[in-house]
Amino acid sequence: MHPVTAHGFNLGIASVRHLTDEILPLLERGADPANSAALRRYERRHRRESLPIYLAKNSIVGLYTDDRLIARAARRFGLRVAQTPPAHKIVNRILIRPQVKAPRLRLPGIGGRLRMG
Numbered sequence: 001m002h003p004v005t006a007h008g009f010n011l012g013i014a015s016v017r018h019l020t021d022e023i024l025p026l027l028e029r030g031a032d033p034a035n036s037a038a039l040r041r042y043e044r045r046h047r048r049e050s051l052p053i054y055l056a057k058n059s060i061v062g063l064y065t066d067d068r069l070i071a072r073a074a075r076r077f078g079l080r081v082a083q084t085p086p087a088h089k090i091v092n093r094i095l096i097r098p099q100v101k102a103p104r105l106r107l108p109g110i111g112g113r114l115r116m117g
């Protein structure tokens with residue numbers, strides 16, 4: 001994952017959330033957290049949710065490492081559009097997601113609740 005748009009750390013945190021969504025219910029039932037169906041669901045969901053960011057990053061890197069006239073014109077146009085209020089609104093909507101309720105693990109053996117996230 002190229003660091004250019006600075007999303008890699010957030011994706012790592014999202015990955016932990018996607019994984020805990022799958023394995024906490026198993027742990028609460030005393031089942032094996034290395035359940036292959038659950039791990040495949042985690043992998044599919046995480047790849048599906050990170051793919052748009054991955055593709056957008058790669059196109060930005062491609063655009064900014066291309067010296068052709070058309071790429072330079074596209075960069076200037078893109079920067080001009082990015083300065084407009086509707087563009088700010090769209091970026092804010094993408095970056096500020098609704099808060100996700102942290103899952104809780106209930107294991108009687110360790111005295112109650114262990115908060116994850």
Ligand SMILES: Cc1cc2nc3c(=O)[nH]c(=O)nc-3n(C[C@H](O)[C@H](O)[C@H](O)COP(=O)(O)OP(=O)(O)OC[C@H]3O[C@@H](n4cnc5c(N)ncnc54)[C@H](O)[C@@H]3O)c2cc1C
Nearest residue numbers: 001002003005006007008009010011012013015046047050
């Ligand atoms: C100067 C600088 C500033 C940065 N600032 C920020 C910042 O403000 N915010 C921020 O969030 N990050 C930022 N980053 C990026 C972040 O620090 C790194 O990307 C991250 O720490 C590296 O995580 P990683 O080791 O999991 O590897 P990476 O390979 O970078 O992966 C990042 C995440 O992308 C996902 N991913 C990678 N490959 C796949 C795949 N094949 N399928 C599905 N998912 C995948 C995973 O969730 C992974 O944890 C910055 C990086 C630099 C260099």
